[in-house]
Amino acid sequence: MDAMNVYQPDEPRATPSAHFERELAELLVSVLQLEVAAADIQPEAALFHEGLGLDSIDALEIALAVSRRYGVELKSDDEQNGRIFASLRSLAGHIERHRTQ
Amino acid sequence: MSALGDGSPLPLIGRPDDAVLFRTAAGPITAAQANTAAHHLAEALPERRYLLNLCRSRSGFALATLAAALRGQISIAPGDGPAERLRAIATRFADASSIADDPATPSPLAAHRCLPPWPQAALMPAASIPAAQVVAIVFTSGSTGEPLAYHKSWGELVWRSRAAATQFALSPAHPVAIVGTVPPAHMYGFETTVLLPLHAGASSWCGAAFYPDDLRRALAACPAPRVLVTTPLHLRSLLRHSLDLPPLARIVSATAPLDASIAAAAEARFGAPVEEIFGATELGSIASRRPTDTPLWRLYPGIRIGIADAPIVSRPGAEPCPLADAIEMQDAEHFRLLGRGGDVIKLAGRRASLAGLNRILNEIEGVEDGVFLAPTESMAESMIDDAAQPVARMQALFVAPAHSPSEILAALRGRIDPVFLPRRLVRVAALPRDALGKLPRQALLALLDDG
Known part of the structure; x- marks a missing residue:
């Protein structure tokens, strides 16, 4: 696995900037055509199932958009995959750490 | 021979001992290893009628299916779904134990176990299963209402795998490496990524295969000739993505109609023929076509369709079954699809x-x-x-x-x-x-x- 895409769980993790969280929320609302406003997505709320109610089709759409916009490839077997997709905040943090564009 | 076969035994695994069946992160699993593991697990299963197969990996799912068959039990494949659905299935098939390959997988049953590590290949007798023995129960995906259970005999599964091998010219001498995006508990994924490796010239990738980058890495980890077994949904996603894939020998699509324009775009982009499979949970795969080549579906060998009031499908190893779709036969082996999935509305x-x-x-x-x-x-x-x-x-x-x-x-x-x-x-x-x-x-x- 690409060393760039691995981080240790105990690595100090900066909270992603509120600005970037909002930018990502707007991307999600746009590509998934959500009926909520970007500002109404709670950073710590679950993206999948009970929270925003996203599903695996949305996961594919998010992966495509994130690859295009930030040059980050999402992977199923990433050790942290469940945590990365847990919330807007965790996804934003992952992208901020690995973005190439 | 009756539709259900004469009960004669069919091999548990129809591949040479050293053939690679599954490619896992920990390395390849050979036919001899799978046979050994199936015998060990079969002995260890509690005495029940059913085995609730909660394994998510293709190799684990295959092993549980084989062990259950050896032991005379029936592997139940509930697939992913809400917890209530799983509980309902567990209640309906109460005389069961369950098995998973991931310790984190919850089970509704007390008699639950996790798959042991794969053993080294040992000298084990080549086993066989009576053709008429029911070995698996699969469920519809629910697009017509509540999930329905369908029983599959070993004969139906083995003969269909052999028919698919003929249909797609799979050669035991030059096995293909399959990377599938469809879950093993889904009938299409079960047939192509679990059963084909057991009975035809194919191996199956058992690692992650969901995101485009998963597929790129999975295909790169497999030897040519590579076959991508997927759905129109994943194909669309791949086409919109800029990733380059390793060379493919074939792309196979099923679960939803594949637009001919998508098929053409995929063929141009990936340089491989795109084949579409026609099937249903109750029937399994029964026909295929190359959408860029012809709109006509060609039946698998051994499959016949008779049209009375409605089309009736005859296939080895199973009772005749009505086809929910409206079709028009062109000759004994080819048909045109007029409307899909109980499509005709009056x-x-x-x-x-x-x-x-x-x-x-x-x-x-x-x-x-x-x-x-x-x-x-x-x-x-x-x-x-x-x-x-x-x-x-x-x-x-x-x-x-x-x-x-x-x-x-x-x-x-x-x-x-x-x-x-x-x-x-x-x-x-x-x-x-x-x-x-x-x-x-x-x-x-x-x-x-x-x-």
Whole structure:
């Protein structure tokens, strides 16, 4: 696995900037055509199932958009995959750490 | 020989001892290893009628299926779904233990165990299973209502795998490496990524295969010739992505109709023929075609369709089964699909194809997704006789941010027979497509209730 895409769980993790969280929320609302406003997505709320109610089709759409916009490839077997997709905040943090564009 | 076979035994694994069946992160699993593991696990299973197969990896799912068959038990494949669905299945097939390959997988049963590590290959007798023995129960994906259970005999599964090998010219001397995006508990994924390696010249990738980058890395980890077994949904995603894939020998698609333009784009981009499989949970795969080549479906060897009031499919190892789709036979081996999935709807003596109505709805400018719902619970009912039934009407859901329901209705008027105009037309943010891109009827009805 690409060393760039691995981080240790105990690595100090900066909270992603509120600005970037909002930018990502707007991307999600746009590509998934959500009926909520970007500002109404709670950073710590679950993206999948009970929270925003996203599903695996949305996961594919998010992966495509994130690859295009930030040059980050999402992977199923990433050790942290469940945590990365847990919330807007965790996804934003992952992208901020690995973005190439 | 009767439809169910003469009960003669068929091999548990029809591959040479050193053939690679599965490619896992920990290395390849050979036929001899799989045989050894299946014998060990079969001995260790508690005495039950059923084995609830909760394994998510293809190799684990295969091992549990084989061990259950050896032990005379039936592997139940509930697949992914809400916890209530799993509990309902566990209640219905109560005389069961369960097995998973991931310690984190919850089970509704107390008699639950995790797969042990793969053993080294040991000298074990080559086992066989009576053709008529029921070895697996699979479920419909629920697009026509509640999940229905279908029993599969070992004969049906083995003979169909051999038929698929002939259909796709799979050679034991030059096995293909399959990377599949479809879950092993889904009938299409079960046949192509679990059963084919056991009985045809193929191995199956058992690592991650969901995101485009997963597929790129999985294919790179497999030797040529590589075959991608996927769905229109994943194919669309791959086409929109800029990733380059290692050379492919073939792409196979099923679970939903594949647009010929998507097939053509995929062939151009990936340099491999795209084949589409026609099947259903109750039938398994029965025909295939190359959409860029022909609209006609070619039956697998051994499959016959007779048309009386409705098409009836005969296939080795199983009772004849009616086909829910409207077809027209061209000759004994080829047919044209007129409408899919209990597609033919009769209302007030008129006929329409659900697929046709959906196409018209989706062709309206500004409509990004849309679906009609036939009025009856069972699609098949609408094919029988409408005389005794009240004239229920169509409903529809659509995704079109810039258009109101009345605008869509106006656009539909004149394009379709007025009896099929939706009585109820609800705008939604997205359709509740499941992991395979299908639209479970219950989810659509729930959306209509909310609208």
